[in-house]
Amino acid sequence: MRKVDERFEAFVLRHYAELFRYAMILCGDRADAEDLVHDALLKLVRHLRRLDIDHERAYARKAVFNLFLTGKRRKLKEFLTDNRRLVQPDMAPDVVSRDEMLALLLTLPRRERAVITARFYLDLSEADTAALLGCSVGTVKSSASRGLAKLRELHTEVTQ
Secondary structure, eight states: OHHHHHHHHHHHHHHHHHHHHHHHHHHOOHHHHHHHHHHHHHHHHHHHHHTOOSOHHHHHHHHHHHHHHHTOSTTHHHHHHSTTOOOOOOSSHHHHHHHHHHHHHTTSOHHHHHHHIIIIISOOOHHHHHHHHTSOHHHHHHHHHHHHHHHHHHHHHHHO
16 A cells, blocks of 8 residues: 555655646646646545556546546536636746636637647647547647637637
8 A cells, every 4th residue: 555655655756736736727727727737646646556557647638638628626616607717827928828728728618728738738639639538639620720719719809
């Protein structure tokens, strides 16, 4: 049991920040992102105890995504009904730009947001994104295309 605890602790130290950023982009809310990562890590540790997974990082990413898509977070549904909600902006211009982009991402449907996040934030290939999201490469391509078109349109509206 000690070996599993050490393996899990090492994983969390190495990958928590990455998982949190991924969840933050998906959710747009710090508390919901923390809850999402926490729940994903609980799923991961259960599997580590059974020693039935080899790729902890991929499993954790998939768990974050699945928990996000199924909407098991109690506040997530309420949050997503307000599509134009902005994250508290920081004073730095780069952070404001990031927050504006995050607000635009939050207007997209869940599937399109997840595809764009995986493709362009996690820098996954179309095939890897399809594997992560459990869909076909064609679905990834069409979702990315629709999502990027909507983001361009929204960005143009916001900047005019």
